[in-house]
Amino acid sequence: QSVLTQPPSVSAAPGQKVTVSCSGGRSNIGSSFVSWYQQLPGTAPKLLISEDYKRFSGIPDRFSGSKSGTSATLGITGLQSGDEADYYCATWDNVLDALVFGGGTKLTVL
Amino acid sequence: QLQLQESGPGLVKPSETLSLTCTVSGDSISSSYWYWGWIRQPPGKGLEWITTINNSWKTYYNPALKSRVTISVDTSQNQFSLTLSPVIAADTAVYYCARQSSGLGSFHDYWGQGIMVTISS
Numbered sequence: 317q318s319v320l321t322q323p324p325s326v327s328a329a330p331g332q333k334v335t336v337s338c339s340g341g342r343s344n345i346g347s348s349f350v351s352w353y354q355q356l357p358g359t360a361p362k363l364l365i366s367e368d369y370k371r372f373s374g375i376p377d378r379f380s381g382s383k384s385g386t387s388a389t390l391g392i393t394g395l396q397s398g399d400e401a402d403y404y405c406a407t408w409d410n411v412l413d414a415l416v417f418g419g420g421t422k423l424t425v426l
Numbered sequence: 427q428l429q430l431q432e433s434g435p436g437l438v439k440p441s442e443t444l445s446l447t448c449t450v451s452g453d454s455i456s457s458s459y460w461y462w463g464w465i466r467q468p469p470g471k472g473l474e475w476i477t478t479i480n481n482s483w484k485t486y487y488n489p490a491l492k493s494r495v496t497i498s499v500d501t502s503q504n505q506f507s508l509t510l511s512p513v514i515a516a517d518t519a520v521y522y523c524a525r526q527s528s529g530l531g532s533f534h535d536y537w538g539q540g541i542m543v544t545i546s547s
Contacts, residue, residue: 349532360522360539363535408532414486415463417473417475420472
């Protein structure tokens with residue numbers, strides 16, 4: 317069980333917007349930057365967002381990141397079938413002294 | 427273009443030692459800013475950070491695995507390696523190497539394709 321809590325699944329229709337939440341605590345999200353990863357089936361994770369909100373090189377502006385207190389959110393607008401993937405949040409936990417990942421959220425584009 | 431490539435055995439017996447190597451091309455592993463790390467993913471499950479080595483060769487380990495894990499660097503080959511011993515069935519996973527930024531909440535920006543390792547007799 318991860319210290320970062322994500323919903324197991326989210327879904328939305330093509331063209332719509334979806335958000336993925338990542339809830340933690342003061343020792344992790346509350347005191348460190350959050351990053352987000354997309355993992356397409358059978359492939360390695362790919363960095364989408366670093367340092368809470370910075371899009372990685374080549375990532376379209378349909379993807380956005382935000383953080384408030386001990387929670388972070390990944391937003392995806394203009395959903396496409398190619399966005400169907402697992403999404404993970406990650407940050408450093410200074411009590412565990414470890415880098416921690418959320419449990420992952422499976423996005424289905426209806 | 428930075429590339430990372432994992433190599434090692436695909437099958438290891440329980441209680442033995444797993445050794446994996448990550449070969450880096452397109453960047454020097456001695457680069458002053460970047461760290462290097464390993465992450466794994468059991469079949470059908472989420473990502474788990476294993477270990478990181480920084481640019482001063484200081485090491486960081488997942489507390490749950492610390493007693494069994496070692497990370498090391500070979501600058502002459504531009505490689506870094508993971509050793510896990512002794513292995514158990516629960517260590518069956520895809521193992522990824524990745525470049526990691528420094529600082530709090532650091533991120534992994536480039537990943538290898540991953541190598542599937544099965545622990546079985």
